[in-house]
Amino acid sequence: MSISVSQGGFSSKNIQGMYTAKNAAVAQPKETVTQGLKNNETDADTVQISSEAQQLFAARSSKREPGTLKIGDNLITWTMEKRVIHLDNDKDLRNALSEDINNAEKIADQIRSDYRMEYGKRLDISSDSLTWEIIGHIYPGEIAKALKKVDFLIPDSISRELDSIVKRTKTIDMGEKGKDENRGLWDDIADLPNWVQDTVKEAIDLVN
Structure with a gap:
C-alpha cells in the first residue's frame, strides 16, 4: 500500500507529506526526494511513500509535530515535543549554514515561534543558545579554534566541552535545562x- 504526497507548494496541507518524503529513506534515496522537493518539480508531482514509511511517520508524529523552513534551495526540518526540539542534521542544514552562518539564527527564531504556537508557551531556550547549539554541531572544531584566539575571556569549561563534541548525528536534540546535558555550554557561549x-x-565564515 502507498500514498501520494502532492508537491504543489508548502501549504499546511502537504507539510507532513514533505517531511515524510524527506526523511523516509525506505521510500527512495534521500537526495532524490529532497532534490525534487527543493526544485518543486512539475514533471513528477507525486512521491510514493511505502507502508513502512507511513508507519514510521505515524509513530514519530504521535508525540511530535513537524516543522519546516525554506532557506534558498534548502528545506530545513525538525520535530518537537515538550521541552525538546529535534533538528535534522542533513545536507540541507549544512548547506544553509555554509551559505550564511547567520541562517542558524533564522532557524532558531522559527523554531521558537513554532514551539509557542504548538504548545501555547515559550521554549525556555534563548534564540542565541539555540543558534550556537546548531552551529556547534556543524562546526565544533572551528568554534573551539576561534574561541581560543580570545581565550583570555573564555572559561576553560567551554573549551573542554567543545573538544568533547566531535561527532555528527543525524538529529540535533536541543532541550531545555534538565533535558539537554549540554544546555549550559550553549548558554555560556550565548552569554x-x-x-x-x-x-x-x-572566523567560521572565512573557513567555509
Missing part, C-alpha cells in the same frame, strides 16, 4: 559579549 560571538561567526 559571551556580542563582539566575541560575531568574531567567532566571522
Whole structure:
C-alpha cells in the first residue's frame, strides 16, 4: 500500500507529506526526494511513500509535530515535543549554514515561534543558545579554534566541552535545562559579549 504526497507548494496541507518524503529513506534515496522537493518539480508531482514509511511517520508524529523552513534551495526540518526540539542534521542544514552562518539564527527564531504556537508557551531556550547549539554541531572544531584566539575571556569549561563534541548525528536534540546535558555550554557561549560571538561567526565564515 502507498500514498501520494502532492508537491504543489508548502501549504499546511502537504507539510507532513514533505517531511515524510524527506526523511523516509525506505521510500527512495534521500537526495532524490529532497532534490525534487527543493526544485518543486512539475514533471513528477507525486512521491510514493511505502507502508513502512507511513508507519514510521505515524509513530514519530504521535508525540511530535513537524516543522519546516525554506532557506534558498534548502528545506530545513525538525520535530518537537515538550521541552525538546529535534533538528535534522542533513545536507540541507549544512548547506544553509555554509551559505550564511547567520541562517542558524533564522532557524532558531522559527523554531521558537513554532514551539509557542504548538504548545501555547515559550521554549525556555534563548534564540542565541539555540543558534550556537546548531552551529556547534556543524562546526565544533572551528568554534573551539576561534574561541581560543580570545581565550583570555573564555572559561576553560567551554573549551573542554567543545573538544568533547566531535561527532555528527543525524538529529540535533536541543532541550531545555534538565533535558539537554549540554544546555549550559550553549548558554555560556550565548552569554559571551556580542563582539566575541560575531568574531567567532566571522572566523567560521572565512573557513567555509
